[in-house]
Amino acid sequence: MERYLKVLRLFWSTAIAAELEYRLNFLVTALISLGGLAGSLFGLSLFYRNDYEFEGWSWEAALLVLGLFTVLQGFSAMVLIPNLNKIVNQVQQGTLDFVLLKPISSQFWLSTRIISPWGLPDVIFGLVMIGYGGRRLGLGWVDYGLAILPLTLGAITLYSLWFMLGATSIWFVKIYNVTEVLRGLLEAGRFPIAAYPVAYRVFFTFVVPVAFLTTVPAQTMLGQGGRWWLLASALLASVLVVVANRFWRFALRFYTSASS
Amino acid sequence: MQKAFKVSRIMLSVYYAYMVEYRAELVFWVLSGTFPLILMGLWVEAAQGDQFNLSPTDLVRYFLAVFLVRQFTVVWVIWEFEREVVEGRLSPYLLQPVDPAWRHFFSHVSERFARLPFAFLLVGLFLLLYPYAAWWPRLDNLLLGLLAIALAFCLRFLMQYTFALAAFWTERASALEQFWFLLYTFLSGMIAPLSLFPDAVREVVLWTPFPYLIYFPASLLINRPEHVARGFMAMILWSALFWAFNRWLWRQGLKQYSGMGA
Numbered sequence A: 001m002e003r004y005l006k007v008l009r010l011f012w013s014t015a016i017a018a019e020l021e022y023r024l025n026f027l028v029t030a031l032i033s034l035g036g037l038a039g040s041l042f043g044l045s046l047f048y049r050n051d052y053e054f055e056g057w058s059w060e061a062a063l064l065v066l067g068l069f070t071v072l073q074g075f076s077a078m079v080l081i082p083n084l085n086k087i088v089n090q091v092q093q094g095t096l097d098f099v100l101l102k103p104i105s106s107q108f109w110l111s112t113r114i115i116s117p118w119g120l121p122d123v124i125f126g127l128v129m130i131g132y133g134g135r136r137l138g139l140g141w142v143d144y145g146l147a148i149l150p151l152t153l154g155a156i157t158l159y160s161l162w163f164m165l166g167a168t169s170i171w172f173v174k175i176y177n178v179t180e181v182l183r184g185l186l187e188a189g190r191f192p193i194a195a196y197p198v199a200y201r202v203f204f205t206f207v208v209p210v211a212f213l214t215t216v217p218a219q220t221m222l223g224q225g226g227r228w229w230l231l232a233s234a235l236l237a238s239v240l241v242v243v244a245n246r247f248w249r250f251a252l253r254f255y256t257s258a259s260s
Numbered sequence B: 001m002q003k004a005f006k007v008s009r010i011m012l013s014v015y016y017a018y019m020v021e022y023r024a025e026l027v028f029w030v031l032s033g034t035f036p037l038i039l040m041g042l043w044v045e046a047a048q049g050d051q052f053n054l055s056p057t058d059l060v061r062y063f064l065a066v067f068l069v070r071q072f073t074v075v076w077v078i079w080e081f082e083r084e085v086v087e088g089r090l091s092p093y094l095l096q097p098v099d100p101a102w103r104h105f106f107s108h109v110s111e112r113f114a115r116l117p118f119a120f121l122l123v124g125l126f127l128l129l130y131p132y133a134a135w136w137p138r139l140d141n142l143l144l145g146l147l148a149i150a151l152a153f154c155l156r157f158l159m160q161y162t163f164a165l166a167a168f169w170t171e172r173a174s175a176l177e178q179f180w181f182l183l184y185t186f187l188s189g190m191i192a193p194l195s196l197f198p199d200a201v202r203e204v205v206l207w208t209p210f211p212y213l214i215y216f217p218a219s220l221l222i223n224r225p226e227h228v229a230r231g232f233m234a235m236i237l238w239s240a241l242f243w244a245f246n247r248w249l250w251r252q253g254l255k256q257y258s259g260m261g262a
Helices: A002-019 A023-048 A061-091 A096-101 A108-113 A117-137 A142-167 A178-191 A198-207 A214-223 A227-252 B002-021 B022-033 B035-047 B056-072 B077-086 B089-093 B100-129 B138-168 B174-187 B199-204 B215-221 B230-255
Strands: none
Touching: A002 A108, A002 A117, A023 A061, A023 A117, A023 A178, A023 B174, A061 A096, A061 A108, A061 A117, A061 A142, A061 A178, A061 A214, A096 A108, A108 A142, A108 A227, A108 B138, A117 A142, A117 A214, A117 B215, A142 A178, A142 A214, A142 A227, A142 B077, A178 A198, A178 B022, A178 B035, A214 A227, B002 B022, B002 B100, B022 B100, B035 B056, B035 B100, B056 B100, B056 B138, B056 B215, B077 B089, B077 B100, B077 B138, B077 B174, B089 B100, B100 B138, B138 B215, B138 B230
8 A cells, every 4th residue: 555655656746747847838728727617607607597597506506516527627637538548558559568567556557647737727716616606605614525525436436437448448449539428428517417308317327427426516515415315426436446447357358469 | 623623532532431441430429529419408408497588499409400510510630730740741741732731621521421320310319309309401591501511611620720730830739729619619509509698798709700610500400590691701701811811821830840750
């Protein structure tokens, strides 16, 4: 365990040092996420302009969902996407061999090798949005604290889905389009799940578990989630973690290296 | 003239063959454009209470049309061009007697034909979900709509290719496109029909090129044309503007280009 922490520190300090060579990039990505934020707020406001509201979700509550979505988006830009791109490259070039030879878990290596600070603006803007919505709703620190658990579970779910997709690159090598499909579907998490028609709700709860990523944490924050959703969220996250790990080992059996 | 015709025919068939080779990949690219369909769900649910001046049926039709228009106007030239410049692969193309822009243009056009069947399949699937919304565009609207889609594709291609030329000066030309894409996503009518925008915002947005890329062709397709002549004028004007800017940048850029790695 201690060894893993030490390795993680080394991974991330080198990754950040490498990324900080491109400081102007930070400004650019910050501008882009600010623009994205303005756009999302505009999109949400179109619904609330005519006295309409998503069933049971006030404007401030919907802001919480959007904020949580933005935080998760930042998280995936920081950890998930850069590492996933790396897996694809390694399979394509056959350098996965070197990772497999190292005396630590290959899943750990592949999922944590890189951290990219460029997702930070999204995380910050998302937290600001949650803070604003929460203040208007009179939420206290306890409420935010309670939401950390489902949000972490959501992040774990998200990670497991991404990692499983990444593992499929062993067979299909280039999988950018598949990740784009997942990314497109996850966009649904910008809005509370109650805003969708029934067929969509079923799809986004049971097929692509978007509901557990943003709606459940927001509900917990608002104190209206109920234990069952939390339990389901925990169950989903733990099942997916195990499945992701098994799936990776299964996929490795088919890895034949490239050009050697 | 005859030579141009022949070159374009050959390029089309070559690139079509390339595209069909990766059919499975194409399915995924079609599926990755589901954003308008997600918003369709939201708006249909929202319109049940009659608070908006559009009925659920109108909204289903609108967003299906948006989905189709979007499928026909997807452009990715900046990512390819950026790589070509950074890796120096542009050099051999410069020696050929055809401007490299056409190569990209025809690869995009032929991809449209390859993706067509999948896109219609998905629309059919959603019509099963909302059978009451099935509709046919009137013939004149259909023809005008197809023309508008073709123009929208050309305009979007021109804009992105113009930004791509920034790759001669910087290695991150795609950041420009990322920013532009945000404006495109939120102002083109992809998230909601323009008639649901606040009036002041709509007036401003109509002066930008964005609504003509999606909202305008989509509203033709659903038989709700608005200011048709003005729409076409705007598209032609913006295209001319970007064309001129593009050619100027191209000439300046070539002076700058040193053929990295070649």
